Each structure stands twice: as structure tokens, then as C-alpha cells.
Amino acid sequence: MTDRTQAPLPGPPRPYHFPHITRATLDNGLRVLVAQTHNAPLVSMRALVRSGADHDVAELAGLASLVADLLDEGAGSRDGIRLAEDIGLLGGALSTGADWDASYISVDILARYADKAVEIFSDIASRATLPEDALERVRTERLNDILQQRDEPAIIAAKRFSNLLYAPGPYSVPMGGTTDTVARISADAVRNFYGQHFIPNNTSVVVSGDIDPANAVKLVEDALGQWQRGNEPGRPKTSPRPIDSNRIYLIDRPTAVQSEIRIGHVGVPRSCEDYFPLSVMNALLGGIFNSRINLNLRERHGYTYGARSMFAYRRNAGPFVVAAPVRNEVTTESVQEVLSELRRIRTGDVEERELGDTKSYLMGVFPATVQAASDIASRLLDMELYGLPQDYFDHYRENIGAVTKEDVERVAAKYIDPERAVIVIVGNAKQVREPLGALGYPIEELDIDGNAIA
Amino acid sequence: MLNLEQYELGNGLRVILNEDHSAPLVAVNLWYHVGSKNERPGRTGFAHLFEHMLFSGSEHVGNNEHFRYVQSVGGMLNGTTSFDRTNYFETLPSNYLALGLWLESDRMGFFLPALTQEKLDIQREVVKEERRQHYDNVPYGTSFERLLNLSYDPDFSYHWPTIGSMEDLEAASLDDIREFFGTWYRPDNCTLTLVGDFAPDEAKKLVEQYFGDIAPGGTFPEFDLQRRPQGAERREVFASPVQLPRLYRLYHLPKMGAPDWIYGDLLSTVLAADKASRLDRVLVHEKQIAQDVAAYILPTEASGILMMHATARDGVSIDTVEQAIDEEIARLISGGITDDELTRARNRAEIEHAHHLENYDERADIIGMFTTFFGDPEVVNTWLEPYANATAADLTRVAAEYLVPENRATSVFVPSN
Numbered sequence: 001m002t003d004r005t006q007a008p009l010p011g012p013p014r015p016y017h018f019p020h021i022t023r024a025t026l027d028n029g030l031r032v033l034v035a036q037t038h039n040a041p042l043v044s045m046r047a048l049v050r051s052g053a054d055h056d057v058a059e060l061a062g063l064a065s066l067v068a069d070l071l072d073e074g075a076g077s078r079d080g081i082r083l084a085e086d087i088g089l090l091g092g093a094l095s096t097g098a099d100w101d102a103s104y105i106s107v108d109i110l111a112r113y114a115d116k117a118v119e120i121f122s123d124i125a126s127r128a129t130l131p132e133d134a135l136e137r138v139r140t141e142r143l144n145d146i147l148q149q150r151d152e153p154a155i156i157a158a159k160r161f162s163n164l165l166y167a168p169g170p171y172s173v174p175m176g177g178t179t180d181t182v183a184r185i186s187a188d189a190v191r192n193f194y195g196q197h198f199i200p201n202n203t204s205v206v207v208s209g210d211i212d213p214a215n216a217v218k219l220v221e222d223a224l225g226q227w228q229r230g231n232e233p234g235r236p237k238t239s240p241r242p243i244d245s246n247r248i249y250l251i252d253r254p255t256a257v258q259s260e261i262r263i264g265h266v267g268v269p270r271s272c273e274d275y276f277p278l279s280v281m282n283a284l285l286g287g288i289f290n291s292r293i294n295l296n297l298r299e300r301h302g303y304t305y306g307a308r309s310m311f312a313y314r315r316n317a318g319p320f321v322v323a324a325p326v327r328n329e330v331t332t333e334s335v336q337e338v339l340s341e342l343r344r345i346r347t348g349d350v351e352e353r354e355l356g357d358t359k360s361y362l363m364g365v366f367p368a369t370v371q372a373a374s375d376i377a378s379r380l381l382d383m384e385l386y387g388l389p390q391d392y393f394d395h396y397r398e399n400i401g402a403v404t405k406e407d408v409e410r411v412a413a414k415y416i417d418p419e420r421a422v423i424v425i426v427g428n429a430k431q432v433r434e435p436l437g438a439l440g441y442p443i444e445e446l447d448i449d450g451n452a453i454a
Numbered sequence: 455m456l457n458l459e460q461y462e463l464g465n466g467l468r469v470i471l472n473e474d475h476s477a478p479l480v481a482v483n484l485w486y487h488v489g490s491k492n493e494r495p496g497r498t499g500f501a502h503l504f505e506h507m508l509f510s511g512s513e514h515v516g517n518n519e520h521f522r523y524v525q526s527v528g529g530m531l532n533g534t535t536s537f538d539r540t541n542y543f544e545t546l547p548s549n550y551l552a553l554g555l556w557l558e559s560d561r562m563g564f565f566l567p568a569l570t571q572e573k574l575d576i577q578r579e580v581v582k583e584e585r586r587q588h589y590d591n592v593p594y595g596t597s598f599e600r601l602l603n604l605s606y607d608p609d610f611s612y613h614w615p616t617i618g619s620m621e622d623l624e625a626a627s628l629d630d631i632r633e634f635f636g637t638w639y640r641p642d643n644c645t646l647t648l649v650g651d652f653a654p655d656e657a658k659k660l661v662e663q664y665f666g667d668i669a670p671g672g673t674f675p676e677f678d679l680q681r682r683p684q685g686a687e688r689r690e691v692f693a694s695p696v697q698l699p700r701l702y703r704l705y706h707l708p709k710m711g712a713p714d715w716i717y718g719d720l721l722s723t724v725l726a727a728d729k730a731s732r733l734d735r736v737l738v739h740e741k742q743i744a745q746d747v748a749a750y751i752l753p754t755e756a757s758g759i760l761m762m763h764a765t766a767r768d769g770v771s772i773d774t775v776e777q778a779i780d781e782e783i784a785r786l787i788s789g790g791i792t793d794d795e796l797t798r799a800r801n802r803a804e805i806e807h808a809h810h811l812e813n814y815d816e817r818a819d820i821i822g823m824f825t826t827f828f829g830d831p832e833v834v835n836t837w838l839e840p841y842a843n844a845t846a847a848d849l850t851r852v853a854a855e856y857l858v859p860e861n862r863a864t865s866v867f868v869p870s871n
Contacts (some may be wrong), residue, residue, distance in 0.1 A: 084729035088802065368815075
């Protein structure tokens, strides 16, 4: 008979090593990182330009992301359609994008065509044509996107939350811009952004997958070795708004059957010295399925399909936020439960077992998250973007393992403040306004653009 | 070529092993051959609600302990439900293979003793929130549900989506759960796939140890899954709080894996997959009348589905968009497709298949799918052959035969204000 009463014991752990990283820096300052794997006949190429929407001035919000959208609309001798056709003929997928910290070019390709794909990839990085007719089309697409977002409760909540946390400037206005700012962006502004930021000494190229590292470096050097260096851009700063006490911001969505809740404040930058204790603390608090906030709101109360907390680690301090969509009737209770979890974790009430479980989760899951070439590429991009040490991923698990109960309690008390938080609710105001009053916090009603409603 | 070993336990459990030591991980994946197509009217959403219940503990595993056991050793896990199947999976450090098998066998064989009304009530609320979050509280959220309602007659169980209706979720009882478990959750209705870092002999011993003594079940209930031809296009216009009008279409195809389904897959790439695809190029790039356009097929077992949707730009009528789509389909049928278009579509299929095999968890999942739907895990190794052999004429013929009004349903969302 099989003994089912006890969980079976594990066998001896098998060793895991992050793939070896080959590094090179070209004469023009371009950094190249290559990690070879053999899981699949695929290669991922990424260009990381270390400037993103954080460089947008408030009046031109959306510029960096619009430039990113234009990158694959023409490069070298190819127009946008031709780029898509030629990448498709090589069995590849091409995408471009920007976030707050950086701009990206991504090509995932069948390994046998990697050499040909490097040419297209390099053209986009160094010889994008940014055609004016494409700018007008992409601008109209963006304005339509912004229009559609007016119906998306999660997006409305995220936009309001960021805007309340930061004064005008980076992280405050949406990365994609607003109707006004997008309308204002000129072809000159697009060309200037590209010219200033898309330079080799502000860029890293990452290649991962089924490719010989020396060959990969040579391909990149042949294609981008002549790219002209420029002046490295400065690093913009954010302006967090001071928060004195908890305040509820209610945005009415009369058709809502759920409230989108966001609770939080400004968090920490990626360079925070407490990154590892914070990673463990947040996972335990609300970062994973079996975390306190999710178990409370979902599994104990059935208020939500899922609730999460997160620190948005960026170059400057991004938000700390708890997010939960809950049905209208339990909006107040859910806010109350989240705040009480935030208070509880600051009081030193951390059990050894949950701490051990959380640490083993973060340590154990790491190899499973870096199997695919594209996942390995993402990790290398993180290294480059945030200046992580060369052996960072070799020691990642040890660093998690070293976090103590005292560390978790210390960083919770230091970085989480449930008495000075912004509480955003996008929901059915008629139904939730009165119950929310019971929490005793001031309630301000805003329209979906953030204007106060008298 | 993946090296696969397949066998069956005495109780009918199909087991597929794919040994691979490139990472110290093992993927444990179970496909139960039951989904929303095995529901009856009045009990919709049940297969999916049941999936939630299966995470709430079994005789030897406490409530919420399933997640804890897996996450606390560094595992990832989840489950999903579709029309045709319910899958449960975890990726574990490979020295915890026995833990995964213990957990999965406990809920396959010893689920009922741990079932309580309280657990059902909580998960019912969670699923209702899932429905609100993904269907009822977001723009176009009910589009798929509406399209299914339109495309399939009420006696064909693709008529409703896996999430089910609020009323039916409300009505689900403990007895329903017990009956559903007894009918479908059994070794002879399941494929267990292991991919990764294990010694096959040892893995087989463990599989026998944990699953060998679970009893098979009786006969399976009959489901009539022969779809009657529509005869004419089915259409509806639905006013809803959205900013931009959007058109949804469902075209019927043969079952997944049939040659015409494969050609339909390639055809969907020719139509709308990237900037160079026909519909993207004409609607978004040249005429600039659509905000987006998409065409794709779903991996369905009982009847094939090619989906299409397109959003009109602000100020453009959805009729203009629909007319342009139909013109492009007509042009494709009369003018054929180019060799380059075919090559790009084949390449895309190849790279997507390669991506599925790259991670152990996804690899185990598609092996489970091929075994469940086609009875043969080796299909994973031959899957791309019909794609490679497809001709331009095959695609054009499939367009002419299937992309016609009498074979489709069209649901149009228009702004209500």
C-alpha cells in the first residue's frame, strides 16, 4: 500500500547554473552580451536603448513610445511592410516598444536565419527612417488607443493612481501620452529623440539561444561597428507628491459590476540596497498566489479572482501598489482587509514557516523562469539596464536565501506605509460611495481624466 | 525529434515520458478529457468551477495546501479549462517529482472526502468574480459568449463559454460536484505527461506507486457533437458601452488537425498576423479604416473555429470595415496567394511550434493535447509535415469553401451612447 498520509521527501537537489555570458564592448561603446542555449532552434535578439518614457517632457508625453512604434515602419532601404515581409521570410517575429526606463527592439528568429536577421535588426537600431506619413498613421492609432482606454477600468485606475503619486513629469502622465500631448508631437521631435538616444554608447545588444557566442559577437560587430557614438543622455528625475494621510479617490463608472482598487504610494528604485529583503517581503505579502493578501481576499472571503501587491522597480522609485478587482458590494471590506494586511506585516508578525516557504519558492522557481531563449534575454537586459554585477544571476538564489525574518520586518516597516496611502477606486459610485465613508478617510471624486468633481 | 515513451497503467491512465536533462526541472501535466462541452444546459460553467474545486484540497492535502506544497519548493502550477479538456500542471525542481505525483494522484483518487459546502461557496464566489473581471466589467467582454451563442445551436455544447452563466454557477450543488467527479475524473479519462530531468525507470515506478491503485470508472455519458450546417449567415448587432465599433466573426472549420483545419491555420496568418498580412496591410496601413484586425484559429476538438475581429477607427463606420474585409477575402479567392505569403505562414507555424517545445511546461502540455485529441503523442514530431506540404492552391480552396457567409456568424458591437 502506498503511504499517502505524508508528502514524499525530495531526492538530492540537482545543480543548476545560469548560462555562461559572453561579453564584448565595441569601439563605439556598444555592449554585446551573448548566452548560448540548446533548448530549441531559436535565437532571440534584443537591443536595449537605455532611454525610455522617463525622457518625455510633460507637454510631449508619449514621445518615446511613439518613436518605438515608428521603429519598424522603415529602416535602411526597407519600408515597414517590407520589414515585416522579410522578417517573416526568415521565420521571425519583430517587435519594438518602450517603457519608463528604456526602448527595445526584439527579434525572435529561427536559428538558421540568425545572420540575415541581424542585418534587419541593426538597421532598425541605427538606420530607422521614421517616415512622416507613418507618424501620422501611428499617431491616429495612438489617439484611438487612448480613446478605447476610457472603457478599461484597470487602465483608468492605473492612470489615476500614477498621476496622484507623481507631480507632472516621468511616471505621472501615462507612457503613451494623452490626447493633447500626442497631437502635439512633431516629426522633428521624433527625429531628435531617435538621434539623441539611439546611439551605440547608450545601447546594449543581447543575443540568446542556439548560436555560437563568438559568431554572434562578430555578426553584431560587422553590422553595428560603424554606428556613430554620441553624447550619453542624462538621467531624468521624478517628483513624488507628498502624501499626509490616507485619502480615497473615487472615479465613477456607472456600468461597473466590480470596483478596481489600487492602494499604495511611492516605492523604491531598482538600485535599492534592500532589493532582496523587499522581494521576499512582497512575495509573502501579496506577490504570489499563496500570499497573505490573495489568500485573504480570494480564498478566505471570495471577494476577488485575484489580488496582488508589487513594487514597480525602475531607475527612479516606482510605485508600490496593491491591486484588486472586487464586486461592488464588498469594496469597503476589501480596502479594509488590504490595509489591515499592510499594517500586520509591519508589526513583526512573520512566521518562520511562511518565510521559509516564500524563500524556497523564489529560489526554487528561478531555473523554471529562464528556460526559453527569450526569457534568458530578458534577464540579461535587466543586468544591462540596472547595472547589476556580472555574476548577479549566479548568486541570486544565495541572496534570497540570506534574507532573515528581521530583514523582512525591517523593510516592511521602512517601505510600506498604510497610513499615508493613495486609495483609488474605479467603480459604481452610487453603490460604493456611502459604504466607503465608513472607513473615515476623505473621499475625493474625480472624473476619468482626473478632474475634481464639485 | 523528441524521444517519447508511452504506456498505459492497468487502470487506463495513459502515461507519456520525455526525458530531458538540460534543466534540473520536471513538468508534471495532466489532461482530463472533459471540458465545457460535457456540460448540460442549466449547468454551464461547471467544468471550470470544478477545476477550481480541485485546488481546494483532497483527503491527504489540506485546503490551500496544494498551492503551498508546490510553491514552497519552488514550483509553478495552475490549471485551465476549455471546451474539450481540463489541464492541471506543475513545474518542479526535478528532485520533487514524487511530490507532484502524490498531489495529483491524491486529487484524482481521493478528492471527495475533503469536499465541503464552504469550499464550494468560496470558489463559486471566486469564479463569479472571474466572470465579472474578464467578461462583464470590460469592453467587448461578452463578445466570445455572444458569438458562440449565435454560432452553435443550444443543443451543441460549444453554444456557451467555459465560464458559464451566473445563474448556473449559482445553482451548482455539492451533489453536482460529486457526480461530475465520478463521471469524468478517473485514470481512464486522463493523460499524464512528464517532461524533464528524471530517470524513466524511476519515474515509472513512482507513477505506478501513486496512480496504480486508483480505480477506473464506468461508461461515459453520450454527447452528440455533430454540428448541423447553418444554412445562412447568422448576424446580430449589439449596443454596449464601448468607444469604437468592433466586428467579430466565427467561421466553422473541420476538426483540429484535419487537412482543411491546417490550411485554415495558414490562411489565418496570410489574412492577419503581422503588418504584411492582407487585412492588416489594406485595412490598417493603406485605407486606415481599422484600428486593429486579427484572424486566428482555436485548438478545438469537436468542431473547428476560425475567428476574426476588427475594430473601426473613430469616425469610420463598421460597415466600411466589413466591406473591406469581404473584398479582401474575395480578392484572395479569385487571385490566389503568393509563394512568399505561403512561406511566411509556414515559417510562423514552425517558430510557434518551436516555442511550444522550448519550455518543459508548454512541451508537456502540447504532448498532452496531441495524445488526448489524436490518441498519439508522436504527433508532436510530425505536426509540421502537413504545414510544409500545403500548397497555395490548398489555401485558396479552403478560403473559397469556408470563408463564405453561410458558414459564419457575425456579431457587431456598436457604442450604446
